[in-house]
Amino acid sequence: MSKTPWQRTAFTAGPLCMTAYGLVRLTDGEHGPGLAWSLGHLFFLAAVSCFVPIVLAMRRTALPGRGPAGRGLAATGAVTGLLGITAVVAQAVIDLVVGFLSEDRETMNDFFRQVKSHAGVEPAVYTVGPLLFYVGLLLLMTQLAALRRIAAWRPAVVVAGVVLTGVSLxxxxxxxxxxxxxxxxxxxxxxxGDRRPRTVTAVPGS
Structure with missing residues (x-):
């Protein structure tokens, strides 16, 4: 699916950094500020950044699909995912800066209220925007499963992961x-996906 070493590594590094963020977060009873908050959000930032080459690689794999509609769907999934990644990166950066500037959790809450008081920030960075990340991933994964380039259970596993984060961080x-x-x-x-589509489609169900 991917060709460069960075892309191949990103498929593993992204989820692993997300796992590391979750583990570090569990050690932070106050949820910031401090070392655990900063380290956790650095892992979070690294995790989301790794999904940029993942999204682009999945888009390329889906491009040789079923005509213009398939290419349009692949482009839609990629753009949606990248917009979501941008929102999540913005959220992680804000969280890091707020944690650095704050002495305690109460000060952090005051900073967050100030940030969210600006028009459009909360939906763009904290609610609607981050959801686009998962929507884009699922669009691309579902398309690849429909094209039989990945196994059908893989999108279901992604859905399960998304649901778990919604239940509790x-x-x-x-x-x-x-x-x-x-x-x-x-x-x-x-x-x-651009140069060697036959190689990709020859191994369905992986």
Whole structure:
């Protein structure tokens, strides 16, 4: 599915960094500020950044699909995912800066209220925007499953991971491991959706 070493590594590194963020978060009873808050959010930032090459690699694999509609769907999934990644990166950066500037949790809450008081910030960065990340991933994963380039269970595993994060952020380590199960093997796949589609389609169900 991906060709460059960075892309292959990202399929594993992204979910692993998400798992690390969840584990570090569990050690932070106050949820900031402090070392655990900063370290956890650095893992979070690294995790989301790794999904940029993942999204682009999945888009390339889906491009040789079923005509213009398939290409349009692949582009929609990629753009949606990248917009979501942008929102989550913005959230992680804000959280890091607020944690650095604050002496205690109460001060952090005051900063967050100030940030969210600006028009459009809360939906763009904290509610609607981050959801686009998961929507884009699921669109691409579902398309690849429909094209029989990945096994049908992989999108279901991603859905399970997303649901767990929605239930409780304390379940982030488990969600990260589910994403690892869904994505890591794809990074070992050789081939490129633009240049060698036959290589990709010759091994359905992986």
């Amino acid at each position: 304390d379940l982030l380590p488990v969600a990260g491991l589910l994403l690892l199960l869904a994505f890591a093997p794809l990074g070992r796949r050789a081939g490129d």
